[in-house]
Amino acid sequence: MHHHFNGLKTAGLFAAIFALLLGLGSLIGGGRFIWLFALIGVAVTFYGYWNSDKLAIRAMRAYPVSEAQAPAMYRIVRELSTRAGKPMPRLYISPTQAPNAFATGRNPANAAVCCTEGILALLDERELRGVLGHELMHVYNRDILTSSVAAALAGVITSVAQMMLFFGGGFGDNEERPNPVAMIALALLAPLAAMLIQMAISRTREFDADEDGARLTGDPLALASALAKLERGTSAAPLAPEPQVVNAAHMMIANPFRAQDVSKLFSTHPPMDERIRRLQGMGGHHH
DSSP states (O other): OOTTOHHHHHHHHHHHHHHHHHHHHHHGGGGTTHHHHHHHHHHHHHHHHHTHHHHHHHHTTOEEOOTTTOHHHHHHHHHHHHHHTOOOOEEEEEOOSSOOEEEEOSSGGGOEEEEEHHHHHHSOHHHHHHHHHHHHHHHHTTHHHHHHHHHHHHHHHHHHHHHHHHHTTOSSOGGGOOOHHHHHHHHHHHHHHHHHHHHHHHHHHHHHHHHHHHHHHTOHHHHHHHHHHHHHHHHHSOOOOOHHHHHHHTTBSSOOSOGGGSOSTTOSSOOHHHHHHHHHHHHHHHO
16 A cells, blocks of 8 residues: 555546646637547557557667676575566676666566666665665556656657747637636647646656555665665766657666756656655665
8 A cells, every 4th residue: 555645646637637638629610520539648658658669779779698707686686576476688788887766567477677787886775676676666567658648748748839939829600718817828838738737647657656566575764774875876876868869768766867867847757865765764664
């Protein structure tokens, strides 16, 4: 049982993002195009979800590793996936010094877990186990589906809003046309709102993966310790915000960019100190 009602929050945020999409659709041409937008949304979502493992791994230039190349990673992931009763995911390493890890793939049978060279050098085995537990829970909680749906819907809302600006709401008869000022305001604000909701969904899923990952490993303090090191490590070696990396960033355990590149509101990750505090609270209950 989650103490923080994260599942409920995620459902509420999805309702908000859908309402935004339907609201835009109903403004354009009195709602005649709304099914079109819904269909586009579904198609885009499905594509992103189906290819989620390939896209993130390509963005991080990761390569598959064998057990001989990464024995500790294999040992930990095998132990945790067996404990969870799930299949062993494919393992990858990304040749970057920025310490990070992510899991991806549409379900446990098609999952991949990737660590950067930086994180393998930075963490001890106990901390790495905490991180890998967190990543596996993203797969088991179907967070990759959640985040690809949120990203796709936000993308559709942005395209619809740009269309509204381009056509100036000129669909439909004169008496059906909404107030042009309202149209322009909505066209400018909707993408921003969609993005904020998408970020909030991502932050909620991170708290869940921390909590469930700590339960899976039985060692919340190891993840807390890893997150503290990652906070320092990512600020010492931030990634350049290239578009491909930006698209994969929400999957990573730590925000890979410099703090000044992302404001609190636009961050895909909750504040590290809050995550660490929650884990330490859990650790207190364990002992």
